[in-house]
Amino acid sequence: MVSITDLKKISDYEWEIPVSYRADMRVPVRIFASETLLKGISRDKSLEQAVNACALPGLVGSVKVMPDMHQGYGFPIGGVAATRYPDGVISPGGIGYDINCGVRLLGSRLSYQEGKSYLGELAIALNQFCPSGVGIGGHHRFSSKEVENVCRKGSRWAKEQGYATEQDLRRTEDGGQLRGADPRFLSPRALKRGTAQVGSLGAGNHFIEIDLVSKVFDERAARAMGLNEGDLALQIHCGSRGLGHQVCSDYVKSLQNAVNKYGIELPDRELVCAPMDSPEGEAYLAAMACAANYAFANRQVLSHYAREAFESVLAGRVKDWHLHLVYDVAHNIGKIETHQIDGKSMEVCVHRKGATRAFGPGLEELPPEYIKIGQPVLVPGSMGTSSWVLRGTSEAMERSFGSCCHGAGRVMSRSQAKKTIRGEDLLKQLKRDGIKIQAGSMAGLAEEAPGAYKDVDTVVETVTSAGIAAKVAQLKPLVVIKG
Amino acid sequence: MKRVLKKSAELCILKVIMNERLAGFKEQSHTADLEIRVWGEDLDSLFSAAADGMFYLSGIEDSEEGFSSVKESISLDAMDYEGLLILFLEELLYRLTEDYMLFSIDKISISTEFSLKAKLRGTQIRSYQRDIKAVTYHRLNIRETDQGYEVNIVFDI
Numbered sequence: 001m002v003s004i005t006d007l008k009k010i011s012d013y014e015w016e017i018p019v020s021y022r023a024d025m026r027v028p029v030r031i032f033a034s035e036t037l038l039k040g041i042s043r044d045k046s047l048e049q050a051v052n053a054c055a056l057p058g059l060v061g062s063v064k065v066m067p068d069m070h071q072g073y074g075f076p077i078g079g080v081a082a083t084r085y086p087d088g089v090i091s092p093g094g095i096g097y098d099i100n101c102g103v104r105l106l107g108s109r110l111s112y113q114e115g116k117s118y119l120g121e122l123a124i125a126l127n128q129f130c131p132s133g134v135g136i137g138g139h140h141r142f143s144s145k146e147v148e149n150v151c152r153k154g155s156r157w158a159k160e161q162g163y164a165t166e167q168d169l170r171r172t173e174d175g176g177q178l179r180g181a182d183p184r185f186l187s188p189r190a191l192k193r194g195t196a197q198v199g200s201l202g203a204g205n206h207f208i209e210i211d212l213v214s215k216v217f218d219e220r221a222a223r224a225m226g227l228n229e230g231d232l233a234l235q236i237h238c239g240s241r242g243l244g245h246q247v248c249s250d251y252v253k254s255l256q257n258a259v260n261k262y263g264i265e266l267p268d269r270e271l272v273c274a275p276m277d278s279p280e281g282e283a284y285l286a287a288m289a290c291a292a293n294y295a296f297a298n299r300q301v302l303s304h305y306a307r308e309a310f311e312s313v314l315a316g317r318v319k320d321w322h323l324h325l326v327y328d329v330a331h332n333i334g335k336i337e338t339h340q341i342d343g344k345s346m347e348v349c350v351h352r353k354g355a356t357r358a359f360g361p362g363l364e365e366l367p368p369e370y371i372k373i374g375q376p377v378l379v380p381g382s383m384g385t386s387s388w389v390l391r392g393t394s395e396a397m398e399r400s401f402g403s404c405c406h407g408a409g410r411v412m413s414r415s416q417a418k419k420t421i422r423g424e425d426l427l428k429q430l431k432r433d434g435i436k437i438q439a440g441s442m443a444g445l446a447e448e449a450p451g452a453y454k455d456v457d458t459v460v461e462t463v464t465s466a467g468i469a470a471k472v473a474q475l476k477p478l479v480v481i482k483g
Numbered sequence: 484m485k486r487v488l489k490k491s492a493e494l495c496i497l498k499v500i501m502n503e504r505l506a507g508f509k510e511q512s513h514t515a516d517l518e519i520r521v522w523g524e525d526l527d528s529l530f531s532a533a534a535d536g537m538f539y540l541s542g543i544e545d546s547e548e549g550f551s552s553v554k555e556s557i558s559l560d561a562m563d564y565e566g567l568l569i570l571f572l573e574e575l576l577y578r579l580t581e582d583y584m585l586f587s588i589d590k591i592s593i594s595t596e597f598s599l600k601a602k603l604r605g606t607q608i609r610s611y612q613r614d615i616k617a618v619t620y621h622r623l624n625i626r627e628t629d630q631g632y633e634v635n636i637v638f639d640i
Contacts, residue, residue, distance in 0.1 A: 071513065135614065203613070204640060245617050245639075253569065410515045
């Protein structure tokens, strides 16, 4: 077990586990955390999992971990690892089962004052229009052939079906369509699981939330994003559903043999991997891109339903009910990107597992309206607490492979949360706080209680103090839809 | 079915109190996902108990008792016992999430060549409470104990 005494302090917000800590480490671990957060982090196995990730062949720089980190499987949640492209490895377990789980934020020009009397109706409409819950699929079932199209085209498919605008695509990471997607590398089971779930939220920690833009910290950036203090906004958090889970399961299984073939020794079988230029690595990259595109399309279709819900309630009653996409970010993904490593420009695969891309200003990957301010970074809080809109910085490019935290991060197990907190009590508390909830199950609600998570404000304070992101706006929840 | 599963979990615990040699499972603490420790006097009972544990974590609520009881046989091959356990659980999980079928194991046999043959009885269910995304390989290691075998399994949820 890694203890705090094993760590080297780099600054008040950055710590290192040196390569000397364990013989199989190829690179050090860099942790972005305050001393207080670090004490919490060292209670579970997340630091040990970060050390395990350091054994991957082809790693460059260091394995980064974000302040919202917590124990996962294989990689810790909140982990970022870059491997040299194309001879370094890609590890499905370093991306996760919910490939391209992510968040999008839609802004509005509807003020809280104008919209507040309709929030109850909006909660019901969102719950009706946006399918959610355990085992619940979307409004339509598609053929396997059509699912292949979704996988190839992502949000572009959604636009062809009338679910998206050109601006939506521009304001989605990679335009909502990751290159290299090839459905031939999907198993029949993965495709079958995809037929009924386009436009569905799922359950667990996935949600749709109406928020109030409660405080703006950076007027210029907020203006570029179309966010005004006092207006309503909407967040959607979900991923690639059963198709993505199946892709990861299929490849974690098939790559068990690849590690033997390529003579790779690993401390944990969940970290299995293959060189990106090997047939096994290429196959996973193509399948992962399919699942990522499915997730982009899924969030886009859900956005369309949310817009329909807003229209059904607000049309003719308020001046402007339109929801514009601010940005859509992935936080479980592997991306081929160019970064400066030891002063040299290098193509790497950045594994982000529970971490968000946070590109700084000036990068051509950003839409023109964000080039000057940097990429919007969306950090949802736990249920009933603040969420944050940040922006990427040049420092993030130098110090964290252009990455940032993805949320609050759990501290309490689900069983402990259910023992400590009753769903019904939590519901009453949230109602007292003026938050409207539509939840699929009381037990599920208790598992996601704010007390089971770190304080998101502290997490955000850490990344902004460390310089890898800057505050733009704080959001307060008003309506929460959970599966 | 919830009642049946709850009873089966209680029975497992009772069996443990009476005799550690018998099979069972117990939920372990994990910050974000779910983990169970499973034990059995032999590999056959270990695998059966792992399936019971996974269904228990899925929180299966009810079933059409006696409505659609089907019998099926499965045959799986892997490179080692851990790989076989994952294949077996994934198979049951897939049928649960895709077909809403809850399977109980009538007979199971595992060979030293890492192949599994099982006779299953399936019951149609109406719903389950929790989506298990996957059975992970994280620290998966079937250990021999004085009483038989044990393994810890982490599920991504």
